[in-house]
Amino acid sequence: MDIFNNQESKGQSANGVNNNKTEGSQNNASGEKQAQLISSDLQSNLDMLHTRLGKSPDIVIRRLGDPADGMNRNSQQFALVYVDGLVNGASVNELIAELSKQTERDMNKLQNGEKFYQFLKNHALAAGGVTETDQEDKVLLSIFNGNVVVLVDGCATSLLADMAGGNLRSVEEPSSQTVIRGPKDGFTESLRTNTSLIRRKIKSPDLRIDAKVIGTQTKTNIAVVYLKGVAKEEIVQEIHRRLDSIQIDGVLEGAYIEEFIQDAKITVFPTMINTERPDAASAGILEGQVVIIVDGSPFVLLMPVTFFKFFQSSEDYYQRYDISTFLRMIRYVSFLVSMLLPSLYIAITTFHQEMLPTTLLIGLAAQRDGVPFPALLEALLMEMTFEVLREAGVRMPRVIGPAISIVGALVLGQAAVQAGLVSGAMVIVVSFTAIANFVIPAINMAIAARLTRFLLMLLGATLGLFGIISGLMFLLIHMASLRSFGFPYMAPLAPLSYNSLKDIFIRVPWWKMNTRPEAATDNIARQENAGQSNPSDHPSNS
Structure with missing residues (x-):
């Protein structure tokens, strides 16, 4: 049964259960507009639907029980209303055929609108879920939710038959979060x-x-x-x-x-x-x-x-804990590289050349000898070029997008070095920074690293390593002040919780993970008698 239509048919709201009459009296007392109720006359209801919905071709109104259709002239009239494309067409056709047979057979017993309504509700409708309502707005909402609305002449209540269907995307493997080992099903638009x-x-x-x-x-x-x-x-x-x-x-x-x-x-x-x-x-x-x-x-x-959740992948819990720990540490290092590498290169080559070995310093100086731009402008030029190529690869057709982005990066990078616009070392720094950014599992955290990278580049070009360290301190203070629905963003490091550290930088074995993280639960017990002894110490393994 559709949980949404079921709630609405009972007059429930998000805060509790409200009876329709009580709601109407409250609205009158507060001066609000009372909910419009449907009429007991079938033609009036159909006219209301035509007025509210217009003459849209996808709105189907199938009127049954009319003597003009060849049925008994004493037949009880009723109508089915639905949106073509939002319902299961085969189920609707079967419903119409079954209703026609049953109503024609039992019509002599059902000459009253209320009796006919109860007959449809309890016997004739074979849908998976049937609810009812007497409000116009809920009837309209139910139609757009993919239900078939049944209106009976002489009854001021409508039936909502759950027959949602239409063309929907099937369950497929997620395209943005792929894993080597693990389930391959992904959410859809339904x-x-x-x-x-x-x-x-x-x-x-x-x-x-x-x-x-x-x-x-x-x-x-x-x-x-x-x-x-x-x-x-x-x-x-x-x-x-x-x-x-x-x-x-x-x-x-x-x-x-x-x-x-x-x-x-x-x-x-x-x-x-x-x-x-x-x-x-x-x-x-x-x-x-x-x-x-x-x-x-x-x-x-x-x-x-918390901040550390964005570096955890589903595959961490499907691989061995030692492999998962190694991969997780790579993600943290890649995050730091994607934020800091260009700014460190700019700061060191501009202010702190003494930190480099003599041979490397001579090589970098020789490469930059013909470059007319300072290190900051050179880095910004390459970063913006790569961002443009990245965006073009996403927006272009899927068949040629990756090829264009890869070829464009190679050709433009090589041409820029040969033209003397940038140095070869800067191309390496920017390329490795971009690759490290792709390692972060959560795309929104990867974008955050890309944005903070430009701030740190400006600080490194103006204040050197002092500016970079000052920028990192500001970021840490800002992150420590963040909350996610009231819970500290940097937990379990700030504030410190030793029990929750087992799944932050490392991933301990499952038999040691006997408690849940304390971030969002008061029930921290995950498993009983787990982690008290190593499984290898069990007598059956000795």
């Missing part, structure tokens, strides 16, 4: 498919999926997924509060939500992780994180997070 992928991995009755609708025009369905008893209740409530405060006409991707609910509004460092891997989202839920799924986007948001 919210219901995404929740089912998490359900397949976490078969616990404590898994909660809270539904919301955001966007006055798009009416985008949002799902908040967490594990009750593991995720902190105050964090879950804070997420709900921030989502409820969003007032926007449309939400087309999770980035809309991210910018509204993040703690720090002005920072280059991300405070939420986005992933299209169900195993990564499930692992975060098991550690106490909360997942936000946006209908229409294959990327989900995980929160709260």
Whole structure:
């Protein structure tokens, strides 16, 4: 059953359960507009739909029970309304055929609109989930959610049959977060498919999926997924509060939500992780994180997070712990290289030549002898050239994009050196910096490293190593001040927590990882009697 339509048909809101009559009386008391109810006359309801929806060709209104269709002249009239392309066409055709047979056979017993309505609700509709509502806005929203709305003449309530379908992308391997060993399934643009992928991995009755609708025009369905008893209740409530405060006409991707609910509004460092891997989202839920799924986007948001989460890959937990630790250390080194290497080159060649060996210094001086630009301008020229090539490779057709970017980088780099615009050493520095940037698993953290790189280059060109160190201190202070839904961004280093260090710079074996990180959960026990003894000490292994 569709969780969103089920909630709406019962008159539930994000904050609790509201009866329709109570809601109407409250609206009258506060001066707000009361919800418009549908009529008991079928023709009036169809006229309302024509008025609200216009004459769009994808809106299908199938009227049944009309004597003009060859049925009994005493037949009860009703209509099916749906959007072509948002429903399963075969199921709708089967439903219409079955309704025609059953209503023709049992019509003598069902001459009253209310009786006929109950007959359809309890016997005739064979859909997976059937709910009901008497409000115009909810009828319209249900139509656009892919439901078939059944309107009965003489009844002021409509039935909402869940028959969502249409052309949807199948579950495929994620394109942005590939692994050598591990699951190959990825999220799609269908919210219901995404929740089912998490359900397949976490078969616990404590898994909660809270539904919301955001966007006055798009009416985008949002799902908040967490594990009750593991995720902190105050964090879950804070997420709900921030989502409820969003007032926007449309939400087309999770980035809309991210910018509204993040703690720090002005920072280059991300405070939420986005992933299209169900195993990564499930692992975060098991550690106490909360997942936000946006209908229409294959990327989900995980929160709260720490800085070190962005250097952890799903494959770290599928490989041996020693291999995973080695790869994780490479990622940290690559992050520092992508931020610092160009600025260090500029600072050393400009202010601190005595730090270089004599042979290397003579070689660099010979290369820069014919270069007319200072080191900073030379580095900025190469960096901007590489950024343009990177963006062109992304935007160009997928078949020729990689080839153009690689050939362009080689040709332009070689031509720039031969023309004397840049030195060969600068080409090496910029190229290795770009390669190191690709090692970072999270693309949003890689972009943060790219942006801070330019700031450090300016500081290195003006103040030397003193400027670089000052810039790093400022970044550390800024990162220590950040919060992700109230939790320190630099935890477990600041504040220090020894129990959570086992999965930060190194990845200890699974039999030693007996507690969850303390970032987002009060229930830190992950496994019982784990880590108390080495498995190799077991009598069966001796």
